[in-house]
Amino acid sequence: MTTIKVQADRPGVKINPAMWGIFFEDINFGADGGLYAELVKNRGFEFPDPLMGWHKLSPSKARGQIVVRDDDPFNAANPRYLRIESQGTDVFGVANEGFRGMGVRRGEAYHFSVRVRNVSGAPAMRVCLYSGDGALLETVQLDTFSAGWEKRTAVLHPSATDAKAKLCLLLDGPGAVDIDFVSLFPENTWKKRPGGLRADMVQALADLRPGFLRFPGGCIVEGSELDKRYQWKKPIGPVEGRPLRINRRIYAFVHRPPPADFQTFGLGFFEYFQLSEDIGAEPLPILNCGMACQFNSGELVPLAELEPYIQDALDLIEFANGPATTEWGARRAALGHPEPFNMKMLGIGNEQWGPQYIERLAPFLQAIRARYPQIQLIASCGPLPDDERFEYLWPKFRELKVDIVDEHCYARPSWFFENTHRYDSYDRNGPKVFFGEYAAQSDKMVSVENRNNLECALSEAAFMIGMERNADVVRMASYAPLFSHADAWQWTPDLIWVDNLNLVPTANYYVQQLFCLHRGDETVPTELSGVEQSQAVFAGAVRDNKTGEIILKVVNPGDGPLDAQILLAGEIQPEATEIVLAGSSPTERNSFSRPNQIHPVEAAVTVSGGAFTRRFQPRSLTILRFKGS
């Protein structure tokens, strides 16, 4: 019989309180069209196609024209605006399609704003919300515009809930106006912050209770060429002045049509730090190291010109942690956060490899260590967990005494099941590991067939047990990517799926959540014996020092139940708690029609003494919390 021996009387190793975290990247409408709650696409007419997302609305009797202009703009950083001229024979104007429609709810308020100036005549403007099938949901009128740019606002209350609404701006009466920065935000954003984040998406992150938040990616950090890299200093301050950037996802994936995805940067580094703080996660920014994405151009900044990149890193630390008397600390304070964000870690480069990376990493390490020796520096170890690029980099990282190495792995579930002992043999004295991007692929990497199914989730749970057992080496781990929009995804699988109104936590999400909620403070040595050859079982235990509880995690990926004897050294109370995540087939998964098909179920259970038998459900992750006596 399978025996799980939990040696609570033997010493374990400490677990990083921030061990399980989140990887955020603006992919699959992660930011614009997702977390950033703006409903208007291309609000400033700055997309390369300035009318992307917009179209002319011209009833048959209407006469007029729309023209994109950039002379005498409202904001020189985003110079384009739209002139609407109407002859007044009927209402005439434009509609915005949103991000695959706009999700609006009956009974909720939506804050509309526009920068507008009158050019000729004295037309009024009707601001209307229409449902996807053309029903009028709300209309308000703005009029008496002045000759200079001004901000006008209105609050819209849609009469029905609709996932595919659109916003229309119609001139009523002859004349012309210029419009720019057209915006529509739900009032009900996260923490009700004006211009803030989508509340249900942030709540899902908060509910994970993550240890850290890694941002802003991912390959987005690197850019396809260096001028398209993520530069954190640009998107801070008033959103109207933040420059647009093309999202490399538009051309990076040939297997899925691009989601017309540009980064308007309403979500910038200040907002990422604030989000980390809101959800109790350590902020973990990743910066460009002077290399563009090596899957694209791989463009390199010459070593002699690396200094501004390093300065960006030093300034970022000052922005996050410096007192308000410093230049960048003052910038943070001016944004409403005089207290430091207390950033402790910084990543230099994402998925880089080769000697060019080492040459660039070394001066970063030297400069940052000289000024901020307390910051833990993270180096990237390429895209795969075991290829020649990986083998080349690890010894170099040891020489450079890198604090933490960021390993990535997108592989079949079998890889995760077979590699649960990966870290048992890692050098205890070298750099620590951040398993910074991983997800089991039900088909293969970058396949549109990948699904967030139960088998993948259980393989990740099994691997996480292995990481937890090696918590003295593995300091952190995060599933990737985080979000995906059902109508605009390019990469699958993803931890959380959304459409314009709904959110689906995957089975993988629940695995992450269960590990976060039942993390423990130190490991408890655990031994498995008597496992039949035809069976796979994964088990590990940790201790919660506050409650004194022993937390046992068991994965039974098999199709049958598993009876196991549990031997627990030390006295325990008979009342225990059991949390089970299970399903009826390996391919089962949550969906928009059944968002909670797979979810954790908690029950009180009774156990007797320090030796007892428990049955573990087929295809399950079980967490048992035992109280000491």
Ligand code: AHR
């Ligand atoms: O998570 C999706 C992508 O996978 C990330 O952008 C990149 O770092 C990795 O290749």
